Amino acid sequence: MIEKLKGFRDFYPEDMEIREEIFSKMRKKAKVFGFRPIDYPSLELLEMFRIKSGDEILSQTYSFKDRGDREITLIPEATPSTVRMLVTRKDLPRPVRWYNIPKLWRYEEPQSGRTREHMQMNADIFGDDSLEADADTIGLACSILDSLGLRGSYEVRVNERGIMEHILKSIGSKDIKNDLATIDRFHKMKREDIVERLVSSGIEEQKAILLCEFVEKSYTIEEAEQIIVQKFNPGNITDLMGRIKETFRILKENGFENIVYNPSTVRGLAYYTGIVFEGFDREGKFRSIFGGGRYNNLSALFSGMEIPAVGFGMGDAVLENLMREKGLWKNTENERRYYIIGLDEKGREESVRVAFRLRQRDVQCVAHSGGKNLSNALKNATKLNFTHTILIGKNEMDNGKYTVRDLASGDQKSMEMDQIG
RNA sequence: GCCGGGUUGGGGUAGGGGAUAUCCUUGGGGACUGUGGAUCCCCGGACCCGGGUUCAAUUCCCGGACCCGGCCCCA
Incomplete structure (x- = not known):
C-alpha cells in the first residue's frame, strides 16, 4: 500500500x-x-x-x-x-x-x-x-x-x-x-x-x-x-x-x-x-x-x-x-439529481436517450446501467446520492410520460421529458 | 525538533504466546422479472513496519512509520 x-x-x-x-x-x-x-x-x-x-x-x-x-x-x-x-x-x-x-x-x-x-x-x-x-x-x-x-x-x-x-x-x-x-x-x-x-x-x-x-x-x-x-x-x-x-x-x-x-x-x-x-x-x-x-x-x-x-x-x-x-458540515444545496431506470430492454435504450437530452438542459442525471433488478436499481439510486428516479418501462413508452419518483418523500408522478428538471 | 496516547478487513469492533482471528457495516455476485428503497442465498476483504525474546509472536520487549492531542513556532 x-x-x-x-x-x-x-x-x-x-x-x-x-x-x-x-x-x-x-x-x-x-x-x-x-x-x-x-x-x-x-x-x-x-x-x-x-x-x-x-x-x-x-x-x-x-x-x-x-x-x-x-x-x-x-x-x-x-x-x-x-x-x-x-x-x-x-x-x-x-x-x-x-x-x-x-x-x-x-x-x-x-x-x-x-x-x-x-x-x-x-x-x-x-x-x-x-x-x-x-x-x-x-x-x-x-x-x-x-x-x-x-x-x-x-x-x-x-x-x-x-x-x-x-x-x-x-x-x-x-x-x-x-x-x-x-x-x-x-x-x-x-x-x-x-x-x-x-x-x-x-x-x-x-x-x-x-x-x-x-x-x-x-x-x-x-x-x-x-x-x-x-x-x-x-x-x-x-x-x-x-x-x-x-x-x-x-x-x-x-x-x-x-x-x-x-x-x-x-x-x-x-x-x-x-x-x-x-x-x-x-x-x-x-x-x-x-x-x-x-x-x-x-x-x-x-x-x-x-x-x-x-x-x-x-x-x-x-x-x-x-x-x-456545530453540525454544519453538510451539503445545503438542494439540487435534483435523477437516476434513470429502464425496466426492460426498450426502456433501457430510452433511459440513455433521456439522459443525454436532460443533460443538454444541464439537468444532472445518470442512466442506471446495472441488471434488470428494480429493487437493486432503487437501492443504487439512494446510495449513490440521487434525489429522484425516473422509471421507464412499457407503460411509459406507450404514453410518452415517465414516472418520476422523489426518493425523499416517495411521491411519484407522471411527467413528460420537457417538464423534468 | 520535543512530549503523551493510539494502530486488528474500506469503516466500526471482539479477542488473544499455538486453532480456520469475532461481530456489525460497506463492497461484489445471485434469487425475487412494474412500486419491491426490502428480504433471502453466496463470495471477497485485516492483526502498521523492522528487529528481539520464544519451540512458537498478531499478542510480550525495543525501535520506526503513521494517526489523535499537546509543546515550540506561527505565516
Whole structure:
C-alpha cells in the first residue's frame, strides 16, 4: 500500500462537495464586497519569505533547490505573493481589492486544526488607509462565517497595535517588540513568568501586574478606552482611539455585534502596523478561525513603494473543526439529481436517450446501467446520492410520460421529458 | 525538533504466546422479472513496519512509520 504523506489530507466526494460549497460562499461574499480573484504559483523563491520573516522560517517550509540551483519553496503563506503581484503592476488603479484561496504548506507537526497542507482564503485591500477599509475587511470575514451558518458561534477579538505600543512605552518598556510577543503568549504562560518577562524589559512590577490584569479579558471598546486612559496614562492616543471606536461603530451598526476589544490579540511578531484581529469560536475550543490586520510597511520591503494594506486569512482546517462541531458540515444545496431506470430492454435504450437530452438542459442525471433488478436499481439510486428516479418501462413508452419518483418523500408522478428538471 | 496516547478487513469492533482471528457495516455476485428503497442465498476483504525474546509472536520487549492531542513556532 502506498501511504500519503504525513499531515496531508485526501478529500472524498462527500467532504469535497461540502468544501467546494464553502469556497463558493467565500467567493460570493468576496465578490459582493468588491474583491476580485487572483492566483499565483505554489512555488516561489525562498528569498521572498526570508525578506519578510527572516531565516527561522526555513525550518518550517517545504523548500529545496531546483535543477537550476535556485532555492525555492512551496508557499507557506499568501501575502508575499500577493504583494509581489501588486508591486509588479504599477499601473493598477487603487484601491485594489483582491482575494484568493490558495493551498499553503508548512513543515511542522500536525495537530488539531493544523495540517501540513491547507487551503486558506485571503482577502486584502491595498492603497486604502481608511478605517472603512479596516471595517470592510472584518466585515467580509464575518459575512462569510455568517453565510456558513456560524452567526452567533464566533467572536472577533480586535486590538490596535499602536495603542498597545503607547501603553507599553508609558509603563517603561525598553523592548516593545519583545513585550508584544510576551502578550501574544499571555494565555499560554504562567502569570509569574509573564510578569518576569515584562519586568526584564524595563517595566516596573506594579505596572506589569496592572498590564496583566488589563490584558486578561475582553472589553467593549468604551470600557477599554476608559481603562487605558485611567490606568496607563498612554500619552496622545486620541486619533488611534477615535479610529478604532469608529471602526467598531461601523461594524456594530451594520449587524456585527460579536466584536470585542481584546488587548492580548497582537498577532505575534508579524508585520502588522495598526488594527489586528482574530476570529474565535465562542467556546474557545479551537484555534483562531481567521486572523489579520493592517500592514502598511510590507510593500516597501518588496519594492520601496509604501502601499497601505489591510487583509485577513481564513484557513479551511479550523473552519472545518468548528462546522463539524456545530453540525454544519453538510451539503445545503438542494439540487435534483435523477437516476434513470429502464425496466426492460426498450426502456433501457430510452433511459440513455433521456439522459443525454436532460443533460443538454444541464439537468444532472445518470442512466442506471446495472441488471434488470428494480429493487437493486432503487437501492443504487439512494446510495449513490440521487434525489429522484425516473422509471421507464412499457407503460411509459406507450404514453410518452415517465414516472418520476422523489426518493425523499416517495411521491411519484407522471411527467413528460420537457417538464423534468 | 520535543512530549503523551493510539494502530486488528474500506469503516466500526471482539479477542488473544499455538486453532480456520469475532461481530456489525460497506463492497461484489445471485434469487425475487412494474412500486419491491426490502428480504433471502453466496463470495471477497485485516492483526502498521523492522528487529528481539520464544519451540512458537498478531499478542510480550525495543525501535520506526503513521494517526489523535499537546509543546515550540506561527505565516
